[in-house]
Amino acid sequence: xxLDTWIAIFVSTVVAATPLIYAALGELVxxxxxxxxxxxxxxxxxxxxxxxxxxxxxxxxxxxYLAAMLAGVLMSLVFGVLTITLQANQVAxxxxxxxxxxxxxxxxxxxxxxxxxxxxxxxxxxxxxxLPVVGALLFQFNALVYGAIALFFAVQWFxxxxxxxxxxxxxxxxxxxxxxxxxxxxxxxxxAVMFGGACSGIAGAYLSTALTPMWVEGMSSGxxxxxxxxxxxxxxxxxxxxxxxxxxxxxxxxxxxAQGFGLTVPSEFLSMLPYAATIVVLVIICRDPKTxxxxxxxxxxxxxxxxx
Amino acid sequence: xxxxLEKRAAxxxxxxxxxxxxxxxxxxxxxxxxxVLLGKAPGDAFRVFFIKPLASVYGIGELLLKxxxxxxxxxxxxIGFRSNVWNIGAEGQLTIxxxxxxGVALAFGDTExxxxxxxxxxxxxxxxxxxxxxxxxxxxRFNTSEILVSLMLVYIAQLLLGYLVHGPWRDPDGYNFxxxxxxNDWELLPLLWDGVRTNIAFLIALLLAALSWIFTAKTYAxxxxxxxxxxxxxxxxxxxxxxxxIWLALLISGATAGLAGIAEVAGPIGQLQPxxxxxxxxxxxxxxxxxxxxxxxxxxxxxxxxxxxxGGEQAQIELALPSAITGLFQGLLLFFLLAADxxxxxxxxxxxx
Numbered sequence: 001x002x003l004d005t006w007i008a009i010f011v012s013t014v015v016a017a018t019p020l021i022y023a024a025l026g027e028l029v030x031x032x033x034x035x036x037x038x039x040x041x042x043x044x045x046x047x048x049x050x051x052x053x054x055x056x057x058x059x060x061x062x063x064x065y066l067a068a069m070l071a072g073v074l075m076s077l078v079f080g081v082l083t084i085t086l087q088a089n090q091v092a093x094x095x096x097x098x099x100x101x102x103x104x105x106x107x108x109x110x111x112x113x114x115x116x117x118x119x120x121x122x123x124x125x126x127x128x129x130x131l132p133v134v135g136a137l138l139f140q141f142n143a144l145v146y147g148a149i150a151l152f153f154a155v156q157w158f159x160x161x162x163x164x165x166x167x168x169x170x171x172x173x174x175x176x177x178x179x180x181x182x183x184x185x186x187x188x189x190x191x192a193v194m195f196g197g198a199c200s201g202i203a204g205a206y207l208s209t210a211l212t213p214m215w216v217e218g219m220s221s222g223x224x225x226x227x228x229x230x231x232x233x234x235x236x237x238x239x240x241x242x243x244x245x246x247x248x249x250x251x252x253x254x255x256x257x258a259q260g261f262g263l264t265v266p267s268e269f270l271s272m273l274p275y276a277a278t279i280v281v282l283v284i285i286c287r288d289p290k291t292x293x294x295x296x297x298x299x300x301x302x303x304x305x306x307x308x
Numbered sequence: 309x310x311x312x313l314e315k316r317a318a319x320x321x322x323x324x325x326x327x328x329x330x331x332x333x334x335x336x337x338x339x340x341x342x343x344v345l346l347g348k349a350p351g352d353a354f355r356v357f358f359i360k361p362l363a364s365v366y367g368i369g370e371l372l373l374k375x376x377x378x379x380x381x382x383x384x385x386x387i388g389f390r391s392n393v394w395n396i397g398a399e400g401q402l403t404i405x406x407x408x409x410x411g412v413a414l415a416f417g418d419t420e421x422x423x424x425x426x427x428x429x430x431x432x433x434x435x436x437x438x439x440x441x442x443x444x445x446x447x448x449r450f451n452t453s454e455i456l457v458s459l460m461l462v463y464i465a466q467l468l469l470g471y472l473v474h475g476p477w478r479d480p481d482g483y484n485f486x487x488x489x490x491x492n493d494w495e496l497l498p499l500l501w502d503g504v505r506t507n508i509a510f511l512i513a514l515l516l517a518a519l520s521w522i523f524t525a526k527t528y529a530x531x532x533x534x535x536x537x538x539x540x541x542x543x544x545x546x547x548x549x550x551x552x553x554i555w556l557a558l559l560i561s562g563a564t565a566g567l568a569g570i571a572e573v574a575g576p577i578g579q580l581q582p583x584x585x586x587x588x589x590x591x592x593x594x595x596x597x598x599x600x601x602x603x604x605x606x607x608x609x610x611x612x613x614x615x616x617x618x619g620g621e622q623a624q625i626e627l628a629l630p631s632a633i634t635g636l637f638q639g640l641l642l643f644f645l646l647a648a649d650x651x652x653x654x655x656x657x658x659x660x661x
Contacts, residue, residue, distance in 0.1 A: 086650045100643060106630065110630035222463050269471065286450055287450045
């Protein structure tokens with residue numbers, strides 16, 4: 001295969017990985033605070049439809065992204081009120097959020113289905129974008145792709161270097177202890193959940209404005225769930241989330257180029273790859289119970305109420 | 309003065325059953341509000357959702373028809389949820405059940421025979437069980453979350469169905485439409501009475517509801533699973549096997565979902581199509597919760613959910629609303645239920661501190 005094909009594969013891998021990076025990093029921070037939000041898929045769908053509608057009607061993608069983040073935050077607040085304040089079961093509420101988000105987005109986006117939108121443009125960085133090979137490989141993406149990498153550095157720094165990040169992790173490990181020494185458990189958890197919502201919202205908007213610039217009902221097709229699996233796969237470490245997302249991005253684009261490799265497998269089987277790969281990596285990581293026990297935030301999925 | 313939550317000494321039994329009713333009421337009010345905000349007359353909306361679908365014998369038949377897969381899936385899922393086994397892939401097990409049952413029909417159905425229909429049903433059940441056995445095996449053997457695995461398998465099942473109806477099982481005389489040949493009369497479930505589409509699968513589902521009540525309330529296996537859900541530590545101390553619970557929960561829910569799948573394919577659909585369910589497997593999760601994981605509650609919950617499906621279809625025809633409004637209402641119902649559940653374990657007091 002020619003160099004151009006390899007460049008194209010690399011570029012589409014990075015593009016396909018980007019929504020996973022946003023969604024998984026958001027969920028990582030949420031889970032580090034001890035909250036398991038299974039509603040990523042629903043928040044992504046709502047982000048996708050809101051980002052698309054605002055983008056089309058205002059003509060500004062930036063406004064679309066802001067609206068998508070806001071929509072994600074509002075969705076996550078529903079989850080937060082139910083699980084953090086009202087003590088509802090996190091698994092059930094997360095499922096509810098996904099079912100609700102799927103219904104809401106299909107309902108709201110009905111008249112926008114299949115409409116075109118001017119997708120996000122690739123940035124043109126003077127000199128760098130024009131470099132041979134390297135320019136095409138690294139410097140011709142749209143802004144959200146670079147944003148995802150910036151988000152990775154920010155999350156990495158926040159969790160491992162900042163005081164607030166340390167506090168958040170402590171709350172995820174031992175909420176009662178944190179509460180006893182005066183840390184605001186509920187407030188921190190709300191913020192972590194909202195951060196996750198904003199990230200899922202923008203991940204969704206990326207799907208509908210950059211990856212396949214249009215709105216299609218249910219278009220996230222399980223990416224939210226794959227992002228959840230990525231967090232486990234990454235054993236709750238941001239760098240591994242980033243690498244895992246690129247791995248999955250690679251698996252996703254493999255199907256597009258399989259015929260170039262001389263594979264004659266029906267397309268449906270190639271489309272199964274990301275889902276099958278998710279199961280395989282989960283098995284590999286979870287095989288040893290100690291891996292999960294040592295890395296998973298100790299209070300993950302368990303509610304906490306200071307009055308109770 | 310501020311509102312405080314005070315934990316009840318014991319969960320309130322009255323609130324346990326009041327919560328689903330409150331949630332249903334709140335969903336109705338919110339739903340009507342949404343429709344009014346969309347410029348529909350409230351009377352019209354109410355008529356379309358709750359009167360029109362039930363105004364004829366045919367309508368009642370449709371209600372029971374759509375109740376069947378919801379009831380089947382809901383019963384199976386509830387057994388798992390009760391013991392903290394979260395099978396959320398019933399939609400996939402339903403799809404595989406439909407595929408396996410249809411496979412029997414397509415392979416042997418050209419000549420009429422009385423064992424064909426039972427064989428199709430059994431194939432559907434076994435197919436659903438095998439599909440659910442994958443998360444069971446991975447959870448018990450490799451400690452892998454059954455939530456994520458069962459969900460991933462939904463997408464894989466749907467793609468497999470897509471492959472079959474686009475490829476090997478496509479009807480050669482079907483003008484290239486992605487569907488199998490139409491089933492013969494002897495491959496279809498008998499109808500309950502003339503003029504409706506409800507078939508005997510509804511009776512099977514009712515029977516299973518009774519059996520599931522006996523299993524939960526009267527058998528030792530059911531008791532073990534209940535303890536495992538309510539007090540995992542006590543279950544472990546008593547030596548109840550967690551592995552066996554996981555296998556039982558997933559195999560039972562896989563079986564009922566598989567049965568629901570073949571009942572749809574050999575019932576109202578009558579052939580294999582790229583989509584065999586409008587999300588019954590997911591809606592059944594809500595049914596199980598709204599029904600308080602109790603067979604009688606699940607029956608009521610699936611009737612309500614079925615009505616929401618019918619109402620959504622009517623709303624599409626009469627009010628020009630997208631049928632996705634059904635999904636919106638389903639989500640709202642579950643949210644309200646989860647919120648109302650607060651009152652089961654907590655009391656709200658307004659005492660000054």
